[in-house]
Amino acid sequence: LLGSVYIRNNDETKDFSTWTIDPGVTILINPGGSITVGSLFGDASLRMEGTAADPIVLDKVDAAAEPWRRIFVDGFSEAAHVLAHVELRRGGGAAGADDAAFVVGGNGQVTFDHVTIRDSANAGLSAANGNLIVNQSTFTDNRKGIVLNGAKATVRNSVFTGNVEAAVENRDANEVCIDAAGNYWGAASGPDDAGISDTSCNDGDRTNGGAGDGVSDGVLYWPWNSDADPTALLDRSTISAGDKLWVVASGVD
Numbered sequence: 001l002l003g004s005v006y007i008r009n010n011d012e013t014k015d016f017s018t019w020t021i022d023p024g025v026t027i028l029i030n031p032g033g034s035i036t037v038g039s040l041f042g043d044a045s046l047r048m049e050g051t052a053a054d055p056i057v058l059d060k061v062d063a064a065a066e067p068w069r070r071i072f073v074d075g076f077s078e079a080a081h082v083l084a085h086v087e088l089r090r091g092g093g094a095a096g097a098d099d100a101a102f103v104v105g106g107n108g109q110v111t112f113d114h115v116t117i118r119d120s121a122n123a124g125l126s127a128a129n130g131n132l133i134v135n136q137s138t139f140t141d142n143r144k145g146i147v148l149n150g151a152k153a154t155v156r157n158s159v160f161t162g163n164v165e166a167a168v169e170n171r172d173a174n175e176v177c178i179d180a181a182g183n184y185w186g187a188a189s190g191p192d193d194a195g196i197s198d199t200s201c202n203d204g205d206r207t208n209g210g211a212g213d214g215v216s217d218g219v220l221y222w223p224w225n226s227d228a229d230p231t232a233l234l235d236r237s238t239i240s241a242g243d244k245l246w247v248v249a250s251g252v253d
Contacts, residue, residue: 077106173218185212
């Protein structure tokens, strides 16, 4: 991919068009290149559905190149988007920017299932709108794993390791609680949470000095998985009077 691609619907008889990428496809993107889905002039839905044997891969053109920028779901998009068995490698734009390998600006639902985002120069995934469902996905060796600024999100059975500044950062912690229970944070002791203030999660200034990747205020991360095996839930069966009881559910109706 030499430059940037814009996916829009030009058929007035349809609410949106759908761009489907088949299993096993690899797209190599030049430095700064991006894919934009939907616009004010025509909405579009992205479906990247690989398989375990034939994942879809997006990567930069070669090891020496600067990162490609991002997949961007435009702010005018209302369509749903699905990524399954996808690997996003070495994207995220110029180092130090407020950017990500996958950026959600639209209001539709975005589903990540068995998605790996690694080696992003900035965040792996960021969202200012919409509803995110992340399941059995991996965020590793990014500057940040997931950054949310007003979006709703449910994150389950996923793995966060080596994300330098944070695994999950909630920039709207007083208004939105990010449901991220039942994940592995890079250590059996759980994530590193300084717990600066009480937030929309009503966690009572809960903190955790785990050795895993960091989380911000406004992230509900307990109970967590004690290793990368999603069945290895840390035992928190002892409940004292006055404790809150959290039940890890799928987050999907």
